[in-house]
Amino acid sequence: MQSKLFIYFLLIYSLSLQSESSKEVYVFANDVDQGRFYFLLDTYRCPKCQSSNLAGSNAPIAKDLKREIHRLIEEGKSNEQIEAFLSSRYGDFILYKPALRKNTLILWIGPFVLFFLIIFFVVRWNISSKKQPIDLETENIVKAIERTRLKKLVEDE
Amino acid sequence: MNRVTHYLPLVLFIFLILGLYTFLDREESDLRSVLLNKDFPNFSLSRLDNEEIVTQDDLLELPSILNVWATWCIACRVEHPFLMELKNESRIKIYGLNYKDDRNKAIKLLDQIGDPYEFSIFDKEGKLAIDLGVYGAPETFLIDNEGIILVRHVGVLTPEVWERKFEIVLSKLKEDAK
Numbered sequence: 001m002q003s004k005l006f007i008y009f010l011l012i013y014s015l016s017l018q019s020e021s022s023k024e025v026y027v028f029a030n031d032v033d034q035g036r037f038y039f040l041l042d043t044y045r046c047p048k049c050q051s052s053n054l055a056g057s058n059a060p061i062a063k064d065l066k067r068e069i070h071r072l073i074e075e076g077k078s079n080e081q082i083e084a085f086l087s088s089r090y091g092d093f094i095l096y097k098p099a100l101r102k103n104t105l106i107l108w109i110g111p112f113v114l115f116f117l118i119i120f121f122v123v124r125w126n127i128s129s130k131k132q133p134i135d136l137e138t139e140n141i142v143k144a145i146e147r148t149r150l151k152k153l154v155e156d157e
Numbered sequence: 158m159n160r161v162t163h164y165l166p167l168v169l170f171i172f173l174i175l176g177l178y179t180f181l182d183r184e185e186s187d188l189r190s191v192l193l194n195k196d197f198p199n200f201s202l203s204r205l206d207n208e209e210i211v212t213q214d215d216l217l218e219l220p221s222i223l224n225v226w227a228t229w230c231i232a233c234r235v236e237h238p239f240l241m242e243l244k245n246e247s248r249i250k251i252y253g254l255n256y257k258d259d260r261n262k263a264i265k266l267l268d269q270i271g272d273p274y275e276f277s278i279f280d281k282e283g284k285l286a287i288d289l290g291v292y293g294a295p296e297t298f299l300i301d302n303e304g305i306i307l308v309r310h311v312g313v314l315t316p317e318v319w320e321r322k323f324e325i326v327l328s329k330l331k332e333d334a335k
Contacts, residue, residue, distance in 0.1 A: 047292035060257055061292045064283040089290040091191040121165070 026070045033073050040069050040079065044086055045094045053096070191290060197223075197304045198288035205255045205263055205277035216300065218275065220307075220330060221250040222323070223298045224314070225286065226277075227258040228266050230294040236314045240273035243319075249327070253277030256286050256294050299323055301330060 028034040041055035048059040054066060065086070072082050086094055098104040192198070201212050216223075224240060226233040243249055253274035255263050260279060267277075280286055289298065290309075299308035307326050310318055 047290075059292075061283070061286075064257075064287055067282075068287055088191060089287060090292070091290070117169075121162070124162070 026066070028070075028073065036079065037070060037073055040073075040082060041066060043096065044083075045096055047090045047094055192306050193309060195306060197298075197300050197306055198285065200278070200285040200288065202285060203279045205253070205260065205267075205279040211276065211278060213304065215276075216252055216304070218250040219300055219302045219304065220327065221252060221275075221300055223252045223254055223300060224274070225254045225256050225289075225291050225294045225296040227256045227294050228262045229258065230256075232313050233295045234270075236295055237270060237273070239314060239316060239319070241271050244273040250275050254285060254289075254291075255279050256291065257281065257283050297323075299326060302334075 026034075026037060028037060038055065042053055044054050044065075046052050046054050046057035046059055046062040046065075048061045049057050054062050054069075068085075069082060072085060077085070083095075087099075092098050092104065098107055100108055197213055197216070199213050201210055203209065204211050222243075224236075240251055244251060251274050253276070255277045258279075258281070260281075263277070263279075267274075278285060283291070289296075293311070295313060297308075297310045297314045298306050301307050307330075308322050310322055312318075
């Protein structure tokens, strides 16, 4: 039984190896360029699949863009130049981190505005609930009664 | 606590829903080409039907449309009859961009179902397609007399889309020319 499982495991594992090996291999002049390549693939969104970055996509267009990025790196282009290349063709859409501009302002300041709004209201609600007069003595009595009730419940169990 | 702040979360929530609804629903405009109102990109690629090299200067009859197609693209077959109609009624010249395809297969297909294009550019590697910001097929671009991209449509070109997105701009062009 055990060995059978093991063989199944090997079979399944070999499938994944096969799919790994079908990926294209990109060769670079040095490790820095290679690192940049994989960094850039992680940075940009695949225009076709929309919910995956270039690295994670096997769509034809993602393959083409990988090839283009590889070419641009080999030509000695900087990351900024490559970003300009991509966004001049595919727009802000492929940037996970959009540029700070008028029409993207809400993306940048929206969360902070929301955060401070929430803080503001939480604080306000806390203050207003604290304003209610609290009779300490009564509260202590209530607590004592609750405690004895709890104790009784536990003992009854 | 007063009544207004009581309802504030609900109001904010409604605004959030409305905001998401309007922004998430605009898929098409999110993917609009950044190349709109810019020059058609320079290219130098082979024609589909022979090895002759064509460039942007070979797009002679402007205004015209450039249609991105491929044999593997099923939606392209859906719009094909309409492209034939545009050609047969001489409503506009159509240039093809054969995208990431097999040359022989593509030539064969056009022989079978008819060729609506003046010629097709053979873009095996998707080079011009990347310059155009294409990410699939079919896509259609309207190029004006000066070689500027005025309209981009992603997806099947239907008579309705033609009317709404292309015809309007074309008639305006004609008016301006007068």
